[in-house]
Amino acid sequence: MARQEIRIATRKSPLAMWQAEHVKARLEQAHPGLTVVLVPMTTKGDIWLDTPLSKVGGKGLFVKELEVSMLAGETDIAVHSMKDVPVEFPEGLGLTVILEREDPRDAFVSNRYQSLDELPQGAIVGSSSLRRQCLLRAARPDLIVNDLRGNVNTRLKKLDDGQYDAIILAAAGLKRLEMPERIAGYLEAEESLPANGQGAVGIECRTDDAELIALLKVLEHEPTRARVVAERAMNTALQGGCQVPIGAYAEIEGDSLWLRGMVGDPDGSVVLRDEIRGPIAEAEALGQTLAAQLTAQGAGEILARVYGER
Numbered sequence: 665m666a667r668q669e670i671r672i673a674t675r676k677s678p679l680a681m682w683q684a685e686h687v688k689a690r691l692e693q694a695h696p697g698l699t700v701v702l703v704p705m706t707t708k709g710d711i712w713l714d715t716p717l718s719k720v721g722g723k724g725l726f727v728k729e730l731e732v733s734m735l736a737g738e739t740d741i742a743v744h745s746m747k748d749v750p751v752e753f754p755e756g757l758g759l760t761v762i763l764e765r766e767d768p769r770d771a772f773v774s775n776r777y778q779s780l781d782e783l784p785q786g787a788i789v790g791s792s793s794l795r796r797q798c799l800l801r802a803a804r805p806d807l808i809v810n811d812l813r814g815n816v817n818t819r820l821k822k823l824d825d826g827q828y829d830a831i832i833l834a835a836a837g838l839k840r841l842e843m844p845e846r847i848a849g850y851l852e853a854e855e856s857l858p859a860n861g862q863g864a865v866g867i868e869c870r871t872d873d874a875e876l877i878a879l880l881k882v883l884e885h886e887p888t889r890a891r892v893v894a895e896r897a898m899n900t901a902l903q904g905g906c907q908v909p910i911g912a913y914a915e916i917e918g919d920s921l922w923l924r925g926m927v928g929d930p931d932g933s934v935v936l937r938d939e940i941r942g943p944i945a946e947a948e949a950l951g952q953t954l955a956a957q958l959t960a961q962g963a964g965e966i967l968a969r970v971y972g973e974r
């Protein structure tokens with residue numbers, strides 16, 4: 665008998681819930697008669713559960729509760745922002761589907777200013793990401809760049825409370841949460857190279873469940889997968905976790921893939937950039953080659969310093 669129900673294990677943050685609802689709606693539309701149920705779970709916040717791998721690059725399993733429930737057969741799938749998905753998966757689980765990417769750009773969010781250029785000398789800008797901190801400081805050494813934590817709503821509240829003149833957030837998150845009016849302007853890839861996977865959503869499930877995977881495959885978007893594979897390969901080759909000053913962004917141009925990468929010191933003193941073009945089918949190798957190019961420029965020293973400081 666055909667499967668009639670799919671259970672989505674999800675974190676409870678508004679963004680996680682939106683993404684799970686989105687996958688539910690798309691699966692139910694594609695498969696009449698199928699019911700998709702959300703199973704919200706309390707996870708240990710945004711904190712990663714450290715594994716021994718954290719010693720070599722800050723990697724961890726920050727979705728562990730969801731994975732335990734899938735492995736136990738209590739739930740079937742988990743929906744992730746690709747930006748936050750660790751490189752390794754526990755035995756028996758894998759990233760079986762990647763959905764079409766939405767806006768990959770960083771957004772400039774402010775109640776007073778329209779763009780980075782408009783910010784006065786010494787303005788306070790908030791960002792939690794080392795990549796954004798590096799790029800902000802490199803572009804505008806006069807700005808005060810302060811840490812900004814919490815989920816998207818918490819971060820916006822801190823802006824509205826006057827703790828910052830502007831903050832930088834992923835455009836995709838603001839659009840999904842139906843707050844596009846919060847976006848004062850976009851930072852293009854030339855200015856703020858997106859993090860690997862930014863704007864894309866993926867589905868994790870048990871790799872031995874062929875019937876389930878066949879149902880999920882209607883959501884697969886091949887061009888997005890190629891882009892994300894290249895970006896993640898670069899990040900992996902640099903031993904990057906998700907809290908690293910690394911940008912990796914791929915686009916498709918006809919038959920070829922164009923991958924740009926950056927590694928920088930969070931203090932903005934050094935920003936290494938490079939790029940590569942090649943066949944889409946070689947996405948992973950392109951990512952690895954670009955990582956080697958950045959390493960040749962000195963990326964290893966920068967990253968060792970950052971990892972050593974944690």
Ligand SMILES: NCc1[nH]cc(CCC(=O)O)c1CC(=O)O
Nearest residue numbers: 745747833834836837862863864
């Ligand atoms: N690290 C948190 C996170 N993970 C995914 C998104 C946004 C959505 C996306 O990139 O797909 C965000 C918020 C942000 O960076 O502003």
